Amino acid sequence: MLRLDKLVKTYRTGDQALKSVEIEVPIGQVVALIGPSGAGKSTLIRCINRLVEPSGGKVWLDDVELTALSSGALRRARRRMGMIFQEYALVERLTVMENVLSGRLGYVGFWRSLLRRFPQKDVDEAFRLLDRVGLLAMADKRADELSGGQRQRVGIARALIQNPALLLVDEPTASLDPKTSRQIMRLICELCAERGLAAIINIHDVALAQMFVQRVIGLKAGEIAFDGPPDALTPEVLTRIYGEEDWQATIKTDETAEEAVA
């Protein structure tokens, strides 16, 4: 269970990115975080693993208060939080396999990782994960030889080999075409279901979020403007989150929902 308790972030510039945000995410739940540019979505995701240091409030992952941890303990706690990024954050000159194994760096000692001597069980698990994300045949390819969708699959495998309890996912489909975006969202949500993983997915595409997640949280100017099931995202709710717009083109139709299931 992830719990954000009155989470506040005020940047040094005075920007109040988060204003006392309260969220609980139970084990196994996938949440889409939507909201206009500047609403605080990236800040919220980054405050959870303290890539951005919160200004106030608490973050709990199960019985550990992440906001109270010293740097060593935080490094260990971060193993339990896998992160998936918009721009993949792969090491371009390394192979797919090496990139996946780099997800074990928080566990393997420094020298061992420098010499890339990972335990056999980690290598076996990397092969299993590559198979699951559909990239087994590409294990020895360099990351810079992959398409965007393939890179994101490597990013997903790298996050999962950490054996996390929570996935923090920042705009996973922003650089991908619509079909690949659906495949990646489907893959992330299926893997969360298979492993009982909770996830928070920061996503701009409202229709895509509606197709795959059980719960949507809408942020507006650092505050929660909506928290509910995807079907409750009516034009009125979207106007509350984003302002006036013609929402019929954005909201999931029955047709697109059927495609998503196919």
Ligand SMILES: Nc1ncnc2c1ncn2[C@@H]1O[C@H](COP(=O)(O)OP(=O)(O)OP(=O)(O)O)[C@@H](O)[C@H]1O
């Ligand atoms: N490093 C920073 N220093 C100062 N202000 C920042 C910093 N990062 C973000 N902000 C401000 O905090 C607010 C929230 O930004 P954030 O990037 O979290 O929003 P977002 O919802 O993720 O936006 P987008 O969808 O465009 O990525 C904005 O007003 C932004 O200008």
